[in-house]
Amino acid sequence: MVTSREITTTRAANFIPEIWAQDTRNAIEFTEVLSKLVNTQYEAEMAVGDTLHIPLRSNLDTQTKTQGLSNTINYQAVTEGVQNITINTFQYAAQLLNHIVTTQSKFDERQRIAHAMGYALMRGIEVSIAALPQSFSQIVGTLGADLDDANLRRAWQYLADAGVTSDATWCFGPAAIASLFGNDKFTNKDYVTPSSVIETATLPPLYSYPAVQSNLLRNPAAGQTECFLAHREAMILIRQLMPTVRQQFKIDNIADGLVAYDIYNTSEATWVDEAPNGDTVASTGDFGAVLVRSA
Numbered sequence: 001m002v003t004s005r006e007i008t009t010t011r012a013a014n015f016i017p018e019i020w021a022q023d024t025r026n027a028i029e030f031t032e033v034l035s036k037l038v039n040t041q042y043e044a045e046m047a048v049g050d051t052l053h054i055p056l057r058s059n060l061d062t063q064t065k066t067q068g069l070s071n072t073i074n075y076q077a078v079t080e081g082v083q084n085i086t087i088n089t090f091q092y093a094a095q096l097l098n099h100i101v102t103t104q105s106k107f108d109e110r111q112r113i114a115h116a117m118g119y120a121l122m123r124g125i126e127v128s129i130a131a132l133p134q135s136f137s138q139i140v141g142t143l144g145a146d147l148d149d150a151n152l153r154r155a156w157q158y159l160a161d162a163g164v165t166s167d168a169t170w171c172f173g174p175a176a177i178a179s180l181f182g183n184d185k186f187t188n189k190d191y192v193t194p195s196s197v198i199e200t201a202t203l204p205p206l207y208s209y210p211a212v213q214s215n216l217l218r219n220p221a222a223g224q225t226e227c228f229l230a231h232r233e234a235m236i237l238i239r240q241l242m243p244t245v246r247q248q249f250k251i252d253n254i255a256d257g258l259v260a261y262d263i264y265n266t267s268e269a270t271w272v273d274e275a276p277n278g279d280t281v282a283s284t285g286d287f288g289a290v291l292v293r294s295a
Contacts, residue, residue, distance in 0.1 A: 092261035146179035234289035
């Protein structure tokens, strides 16, 4: 006997497949920015060893010469200082890939792992550099507050006081850049050419220095960002071992162990003040960098 029935999704469940997408929805990845703004000149010198010693050199004084045979000159000898940098950051990213997954997965898991490990190491260096500005002695702005033109001018002056006129960069987080978009001086075509911020969503050079965005700057709390203005030689990155990948078959697991690792250090650079100090090393400090606190 046949009764009137509807073919529902329940009755047809065996004929309706579940589909997995052809690609995965991967985690957000931020652009590498900070490692391109710092001094890497010492990397070639650290093929071996764990500590780099950078001698500091002071300027000399001028002295007044008095006439007369008995009035001899004084020879100046400065007791100089040194900056010591220890290379001790050893980081890695690793995964153990079982061969049943390699065989059965529709995705190229090995390629995915390689990319993920590379990003992890890059991010580690960016975060390490981003932690340096919190220790800068020259500071403008207020955490959690929008930047204004006075903040930028004072930051520019700090570098100008140290004789810096080029090769420096502003680095802001998205919130700081958004606040500066609202400053007519930096966005209006009457001041800035050729394209407006509305068209490009990019800040023009600010007081001669380019402005870039990093999403990996340090955030002490919600709504707070530690931005900076820094000369290239204000921060040092020494990658003694560039990212290196190794693979090992783990017979006990029937799996491939994959690891990527690097060895590096990030440090503030010690700058020597321009003013001579007799036979004593001149004052030192972080004269080439400014912490810019903002929202």
